[in-house]
Amino acid sequence: MSRVAERWLRAAALALCACLALYGLDRPKLWIDEAETALLARSILVHGVPKARVGSDLISQEIGREFGPDLLWRWTPWLDKYVAAGSFAIGGESTRAARMPFALLGVAAVASVYVLAFGLFADRRIALLSLVYLGTSVPFLLHVRQCRYYALAILGTVWAVHFAAGCVRGAGWRAPLGVAAALTLVFHANYLTFAALSVSLASATWVLGIDRAGAGRMLLAAALAALFNAPWLFVLDVAGKSDLVATFHPEYLAEYGALLVRYGFPLAALAAFALLAAVTRRWREPAAEWRAPVFLALLPFAYVLVLCLGPLRFFRYAANLLPVFAVLLGWLSVRAYEMQRAAGGALAALLLVTGIFAELSAAPTRYGGDFSPGRTSRTLDWVFPLGNFLTELTHPFEGAIGQVTELVAAHAHRGDRMYVSYEDLVARFYLTGVEVRGGQSGESLAGWGPPEWIFTRRFFRFIGPEVPGSDAQAVLDWLERAVPWSEYEALELPVPDLPGVSIPEPQWHWFVPPTGGDRAVLARRQAPRAR
Numbered sequence: 001m002s003r004v005a006e007r008w009l010r011a012a013a014l015a016l017c018a019c020l021a022l023y024g025l026d027r028p029k030l031w032i033d034e035a036e037t038a039l040l041a042r043s044i045l046v047h048g049v050p051k052a053r054v055g056s057d058l059i060s061q062e063i064g065r066e067f068g069p070d071l072l073w074r075w076t077p078w079l080d081k082y083v084a085a086g087s088f089a090i091g092g093e094s095t096r097a098a099r100m101p102f103a104l105l106g107v108a109a110v111a112s113v114y115v116l117a118f119g120l121f122a123d124r125r126i127a128l129l130s131l132v133y134l135g136t137s138v139p140f141l142l143h144v145r146q147c148r149y150y151a152l153a154i155l156g157t158v159w160a161v162h163f164a165a166g167c168v169r170g171a172g173w174r175a176p177l178g179v180a181a182a183l184t185l186v187f188h189a190n191y192l193t194f195a196a197l198s199v200s201l202a203s204a205t206w207v208l209g210i211d212r213a214g215a216g217r218m219l220l221a222a223a224l225a226a227l228f229n230a231p232w233l234f235v236l237d238v239a240g241k242s243d244l245v246a247t248f249h250p251e252y253l254a255e256y257g258a259l260l261v262r263y264g265f266p267l268a269a270l271a272a273f274a275l276l277a278a279v280t281r282r283w284r285e286p287a288a289e290w291r292a293p294v295f296l297a298l299l300p301f302a303y304v305l306v307l308c309l310g311p312l313r314f315f316r317y318a319a320n321l322l323p324v325f326a327v328l329l330g331w332l333s334v335r336a337y338e339m340q341r342a343a344g345g346a347l348a349a350l351l352l353v354t355g356i357f358a359e360l361s362a363a364p365t366r367y368g369g370d371f372s373p374g375r376t377s378r379t380l381d382w383v384f385p386l387g388n389f390l391t392e393l394t395h396p397f398e399g400a401i402g403q404v405t406e407l408v409a410a411h412a413h414r415g416d417r418m419y420v421s422y423e424d425l426v427a428r429f430y431l432t433g434v435e436v437r438g439g440q441s442g443e444s445l446a447g448w449g450p451p452e453w454i455f456t457r458r459f460f461r462f463i464g465p466e467v468p469g470s471d472a473q474a475v476l477d478w479l480e481r482a483v484p485w486s487e488y489e490a491l492e493l494p495v496p497d498l499p500g501v502s503i504p505e506p507q508w509h510w511f512v513p514p515t516g517g518d519r520a521v522l523a524r525r526q527a528p529r530a531r
Contacts, residue, residue, distance in 0.1 A: 017135025106144025
């Protein structure tokens with residue numbers, strides 16, 4: 001392939017990936033985690049810093065644990081909130097404006113993975129395939145199209161791995177500065193993923209053949225990252241959350257392993273590659289450059305071990321590894337093609353278009369078979385997984401909370417009040433003329449009086465050992481004793497009452513409209529409103 005042809009193919013591939021990342025960002029509405037980021041962005045435009053109170057809205061999903069008496073947000077880093085605030089300042093508040101900067105960062109991550117792959121293997125075919133694998137990855141697209149920190153963390157990870165390899169290979173003083181800057185970006189996106197990435201880089205770079213000078217550059221990078229970010233450990237009160245990471249959860253290992261072989265790197269493809277190498281007896285060529293692929297393959301192991309110290313397990317925490325897997329798949333595909341063109345080409349085509357290897361890899365795990373009935377097309381899962389994403393992209397739909405906010409926005413009077421038992425932050429973002437309470441804010445309902453609108457979810461609240469539910473009984477008592485239900489009419493919506501249909505977790509995301517189950521019911525008060 002000529003350099004000119006490769007450049008045109010790269011531009012076309014990047015344009016395709018940009019279309020997938022940027023198209024249709026206005027639908028569906030933000031889900032609860034995105035709404036949290038968007039509300040804090042609104043708070044920044046009012047206060048200059050993220051505070052948990054903006055107007056009448058209290059922003060909390062943890063019964064107020066995210067902030068102190070000054071209401072300054074200390075639960076998560078602030079960078080994604082400032083990114084969203086900047087977008088709002090430029091284009092006004094909207095669903096599209098909330099998501100656009102993160103989708104653009106996702107496109108930047110796709111372009112950057114080309115640099116990472118070429119830097120490791122000096123092969124433009126591997127770099128081009130890596131770009132396509134990442135840019136068409138459904139889990140990747142789900143995450144970078146959200147108003148959340150995910151795109152920041154993914155982009156930072158690409159450059160942290162790139163510059164870490166540069167430190168080992170003698171890339172001069174720019175490499176440690178690059179590692180420090182990239183790790184700082186990841187830290188200010190999410191400090192759990194920062195810890196996991198830092199440990200995994202420290203654990204895997206020796207494979208590249210690090211010498212004393214390379215070790216010195218890595219130590220310099222670590223020192224600079226610590227210097228830049230240590231003060232924020234106090235601002236964000238990371239020590240105050242140490243109880244959340246006090247326990248290692250060995251059961252998380254199997255869960256993350258199952259997720260990663262299903263949505264990241266299908267082990268069945270590696271088995272096919274090994275079989276092809278054995279049959280063609282061409283294993284010596286790829287084995288000669290073992291350092292770079294082994295370096296990439298080792299990164300997830302230490303990374304996941306750190307994630308097992310977290311209080312919860314979600315694929316979003318491991319989404320940083322998707323660029324690493326994309327480069328590994330690019331390398332595997334090109335080297336398979338060099339062993340035997342027909343078989344290697346078929347392997348690459350199956351990986352690029354179908355989900356066969358992912359489904360085979362997931363078969364022994366809980367994500368094998370029909371794990372999520374109704375959420376995807378099982379045929380597309382096998383034949384064309386990107387088709388599930390394209391189906392949702394071309395036929396967007398609103399879940400229960402989205403339809404409820406649209407109905408209330410169309411019929412509410414300014415000054416109306418609304419109680420929402422879960423996903424209240426979505427209503428708070430979109431219903432600016434309505435006073436919203438509820439969710440897991442811990443906000444007192446005593447003396448509030450019967451509101452004009454009530455949306456009590458079938459899934460009442462997210463309460464577990466990690467999330468205190470001390471006020472749950474008080475809320476239930478309020479609903480039973482303080483609400484004159486005889487004065488309300490029930491409005492049944494044509495959608496099941498399911499929470500989080502737009503969640504980025506690929507195993508839980510709804511690509512098609514949910515059907516069946518109990519319908520969402522919104523209660524509207526018919527008695528004259530007190531003024």
